[in-house]
Amino acid sequence: MSRAPVRQGRRPVNAVDVAELAGVSQSAVSRTFTPGASVAPATRDKVEKAAKKLGYRPNALARSLITRRSRIVAVVMAYLDNQFYPGVLEALSGKLQALDYQVLLFTSPDGSLSDPMFEQVMRYQVDAVVLASASLSSALARECRKAGVPVLLFNRTTDDPDVSSVTGSNELGGRAIAAFLAAGRHKRPAYLAGIEISSTNRDRERGFRAGLAAAGLPEPLRAVGNYTLAGAEAATRELLSLRKRPDAIFCANDHMAIACLDVARHDFGLRVPDDLSIIGFDDTGPAQWRSYQLTTFSQPLHPMVDSTVEAVRELIDQPYQKARRTVIGGELVVRASARLPKQGLMDINGRRVWRANGES
Amino acid sequence: MSRAPVRQGRRPVNAVDVAELAGVSQSAVSRTFTPGASVAPATRDKVEKAAKKLGYRPNALARSLITRRSRIVAVVMAYLDNQFYPGVLEALSGKLQALDYQVLLFTSPDGSLSDPMFEQVMRYQVDAVVLASASLSSALARECRKAGVPVLLFNRTTDDPDVSSVTGSNELGGRAIAAFLAAGRHKRPAYLAGIEISSTNRDRERGFRAGLAAAGLPEPLRAVGNYTLAGAEAATRELLSLRKRPDAIFCANDHMAIACLDVARHDFGLRVPDDLSIIGFDDTGPAQWRSYQLTTFSQPLHPMVDSTVEAVRELIDQPYQKARRTVIGGELVVRASARLPKQGLMDINGRRVWRANGES
DNA sequence: CTGAAAGCGCTTACAG
DNA sequence: CTGAAAGCGCTTACAG
Numbered sequence: 227m228s229r230a231p232v233r234q235g236r237r238p239v240n241a242v243d244v245a246e247l248a249g250v251s252q253s254a255v256s257r258t259f260t261p262g263a264s265v266a267p268a269t270r271d272k273v274e275k276a277a278k279k280l281g282y283r284p285n286a287l288a289r290s291l292i293t294r295r296s297r298i299v300a301v302v303m304a305y306l307d308n309q310f311y312p313g314v315l316e317a318l319s320g321k322l323q324a325l326d327y328q329v330l331l332f333t334s335p336d337g338s339l340s341d342p343m344f345e346q347v348m349r350y351q352v353d354a355v356v357l358a359s360a361s362l363s364s365a366l367a368r369e370c371r372k373a374g375v376p377v378l379l380f381n382r383t384t385d386d387p388d389v390s391s392v393t394g395s396n397e398l399g400g401r402a403i404a405a406f407l408a409a410g411r412h413k414r415p416a417y418l419a420g421i422e423i424s425s426t427n428r429d430r431e432r433g434f435r436a437g438l439a440a441a442g443l444p445e446p447l448r449a450v451g452n453y454t455l456a457g458a459e460a461a462t463r464e465l466l467s468l469r470k471r472p473d474a475i476f477c478a479n480d481h482m483a484i485a486c487l488d489v490a491r492h493d494f495g496l497r498v499p500d501d502l503s504i505i506g507f508d509d510t511g512p513a514q515w516r517s518y519q520l521t522t523f524s525q526p527l528h529p530m531v532d533s534t535v536e537a538v539r540e541l542i543d544q545p546y547q548k549a550r551r552t553v554i555g556g557e558l559v560v561r562a563s564a565r566l567p568k569q570g571l572m573d574i575n576g577r578r579v580w581r582a583n584g585e586s
Numbered sequence: 587m588s589r590a591p592v593r594q595g596r597r598p599v600n601a602v603d604v605a606e607l608a609g610v611s612q613s614a615v616s617r618t619f620t621p622g623a624s625v626a627p628a629t630r631d632k633v634e635k636a637a638k639k640l641g642y643r644p645n646a647l648a649r650s651l652i653t654r655r656s657r658i659v660a661v662v663m664a665y666l667d668n669q670f671y672p673g674v675l676e677a678l679s680g681k682l683q684a685l686d687y688q689v690l691l692f693t694s695p696d697g698s699l700s701d702p703m704f705e706q707v708m709r710y711q712v713d714a715v716v717l718a719s720a721s722l723s724s725a726l727a728r729e730c731r732k733a734g735v736p737v738l739l740f741n742r743t744t745d746d747p748d749v750s751s752v753t754g755s756n757e758l759g760g761r762a763i764a765a766f767l768a769a770g771r772h773k774r775p776a777y778l779a780g781i782e783i784s785s786t787n788r789d790r791e792r793g794f795r796a797g798l799a800a801a802g803l804p805e806p807l808r809a810v811g812n813y814t815l816a817g818a819e820a821a822t823r824e825l826l827s828l829r830k831r832p833d834a835i836f837c838a839n840d841h842m843a844i845a846c847l848d849v850a851r852h853d854f855g856l857r858v859p860d861d862l863s864i865i866g867f868d869d870t871g872p873a874q875w876r877s878y879q880l881t882t883f884s885q886p887l888h889p890m891v892d893s894t895v896e897a898v899r900e901l902i903d904q905p906y907q908k909a910r911r912t913v914i915g916g917e918l919v920v921r922a923s924a925r926l927p928k929q930g931l932m933d934i935n936g937r938r939v940w941r942a943n944g945e946s
Numbered sequence: 947c948t949g950a951a952a953g954c955g956c957t958t959a960c961a962g
Numbered sequence: 963c964t965g966a967a968a969g970c971g972c973t974t975a976c977a978g
Contacts, residue, residue: 238733238734238971240970240971240972241971241972242971250948250949251948251949251950252949252950252971252972253948253949253950253951253973253974254947254948254949255972256971256972256973256974257947257948257973257974260973260974263973263974264947264948265947265948266947266948269947269948281732281733283705283708283709283733284709284971284972285651285709285711285970285971285972286706286709286710286711286972287647287650287651287656287710287711287970287971287972288651288954288970288971288972288973289971289972289973290647290954290972291645291647291648291651291953291954291955291956291970291971291972291973292953292954292971292972292973292974293954293972293973293974294954296647298690301691306672306673306675306676307669307672307673307676307871309667309669309672311672312666312667312669312671312672312675313666313667315666315672315691315693316666316667316693319691319692319693320693320694320695323692323693323703323706326706328690328691328692328706328710329690329691330658330688330689330690330691331661331675331679331688331689331690331691332679332683332688333675333676333679333680333683334680335680343683345643346646346683346686346688348643349643349644349645349646350646350647350688351645351646351647372641373598373641373643374598484875487877488875488876488877489876491876491877492876492877511667512872515844515848516848516849516851516852517847517848517851517852517877517878518877598955600954600955600956601955601956602955610964610965611964611965611966612955612956612965612966613957613958613964613965613966613967614963614964614965615956616955616956616957616958617957617958617963617964620957620958623957623958624963624964625963625964626963626964629963629964644955644956645954645955645956646956647954647955647956648954648955648956648957648970649955649956649957650956650970651954651955651956651957651969651970651971651972652955652956652957652958652969652970653956653957653958653970654970
């Protein structure tokens with residue numbers, strides 16, 4: 227005889243209830259709700275009627291237990307005050323939902339997964355993990371792989387050659403910005419760094435320095451903003467208080483560029499771009515706002531998210547395939563925060579962009 | 587004899603594997619990972635060693651199946667380009683994680699849950715649903731209740747008296763803004779509406795109109811921005827193109843107020859607040875940026891999120907308790923986008939706020 | 947196309 | 963404190 231239920235409460239209706247009402251087996255109910263399974267139209271009909279009557283919905287957790295597929299993707303994110311990330315999250319979530327995947331969200335103050343958080347990710351049997359935050363220990367990605375869970379890094383890379391990633395053109399973007407500043411006859415460039423150990427910061431700075439050197443410009447002045455508003459404000463004050471202040475600042479992302487621009491204008495009374503050029507990276511929403519009109523190197527949201535979703539699906543299907551680093555192209559979007567060069571400007575798809583001579 | 591496994595692939599380690607290695611029963615393994623269960627220290631020790639060695643992690647989905655608790659909360663959100671929501675999401679997710687709940691995120695373009703999305707929410711056996719978006723059919727909340735799933739409305743209410751909600755002081759805020767404008771000797775107020783059928787818009791407008799009437803001011807001019815940037819820009823142009831333009835615009839949220847301010851300044855060449863006062867609602871991050879310095883009625887993030895989490899926990903424990911509508915207080919935060927009244931300004935906790943005479 | 951049955955990985959009374 | 967056993971709600975070979 228069956229014992230008392232483990233926990234009291236109105237028991238939800240299950241497939242057996244539906245089967246009884248429909249006068250078929252529980253297997254038939256299951257097949258009716260499994261896309262592609264073979265059920266006679268008449269059977270399906272009876273089941274659907276009974277299911278509707280009882281308000282039956284298949285239990286996705288029970289299904290996951292046996293299929294070993296939860297259709298849940300963990301997304302780890304931080305810094306949601308940087309508009310780049312909410313945009314990514316909204317697009318990513320929308321696209322995954324359309325493919326019948328659900329997003330389990332993990333946020334952490336500093337963008338790193340604590341051990342208990344990581345344990346939770348694992349316990350929920352997620353089909354894949356998308357790590358979307360600048361700072362994060364590489365150990366984590368390795369742990370996931372060890373547990374057999376596909377990982378994808380979004381907007382960052384790691385040294386581990388076995389971990390796939392999707393990023394923008396960080397190095398190339400940094401280089402383009404240097405060339406753009408040189409073409410605009412700037413003489414004293416500065417670099418406002420993000421989190422120094424992040425791959426985005428490293429690559430953007432590397433490209434920028436290489437580009438400056440190629441153009442015969444001096445090494446950039448430098449201050450660190452750690453990708454935060456407060457950090458960027460302090461770093462800007464630092465740079466603008468130098469005896470010989472820079473005539474251009476490349477900020478490692480738009481989020482900091484906005485703080486930089488506000489400090490330059492309102493605390494130092496500088497005209498942008500007449501007294502100082504400011505360039506960002508990302509092309510987020512606020513970069514386009516009338517008060518900022520930021521010149522910036524874009525990281526195109528939808529191509530990046532599309533690649534991410536595609537990579538996630540491949541990793542789920544073939545967990546041990548070779549890792550792939552996908553780099554999405556961007557453009558130097560020209561608005562009003564930096565002095566214009568004489569050449570290389572063009573209008574493409576309603577946006578003004580800049581390309582070094584010779585590129586098409 | 588056991589048959590071939592349903593699906594190939596490296597089988598993850600389960601509690602039986604750990605039990606064998608540790609030389610105990612599977613029950614003992616389960617108890618070791620169940621907080622509060624009774625296990626002898628020596629047994630626990632053996633189990634933990636074996637678990638570590640094998641890389642065992644309890645399967646949360648299997649646990650949910652039997653406990654009927656998934657420890658998953660669905661959060662439905664839209665408009666992540668309005669900075670209010672990412673802030674809410676980050677805080678909510680952080681707080682729920684600290685209580686060992688996970689957030690399953692659902693985003694939809696228009697903030698409403700489509701039928702298939704709703705089906706997914708139900709299939710994942712979430713313990714509760716937080717609906718955080720301005721527009722949303724009330725039918726949804728009813729469906730959830732019918733299915734026995736606790737629902738909480740965040741930043742909106744519905745007519746249904748059985749649905750709990752957490753909101754800011756929308757009506758009171760609208761009233762305070764009207765009083766503030768009157769005290770600042772404005773004569774021609776305007777209201778820039780959000781989504782007209784949303785409860786936030788209805789309540790803010792109602793309070794604003796009541797406050798204007800109480801102060802002897804005329805009915806506001808009016809245009810609809812639908813809580814979007816583009817909508818707010820068009821609505822602002824409409825208002826500022828009137829023969830007798832308003833001398834103050836109350837925008838139903840900060841997101842629109844920023845667009846409004848940019849259009850007023852850059853398209854119409856108006857000085858804010860000398861030529862035109864602009865007031866928002868929410869007190870989001872960008873409202874504080876130097877280029878905007880928005881005067882706005884605050885919806886304090888952490889109190890709202892704390893109440894939400896508390897309400898969710900209560901609803902989970904007592905699903906059929908009486909609904910409660912929690913209203914969180916806010917302040918009229920005074921910055922630089924509206925002309926100042928002579929009286930009622932005070933500095934509290936480093937913020938300048940305004941309160942009508944007589945309030946303390 | 948259909949049903950009976952095994953099994954996914956757990957929790958939890960129950961009896962010791 | 964511990965183990966054997968039932969059962970949570972499904973999917974899916976298998977045999978018909």
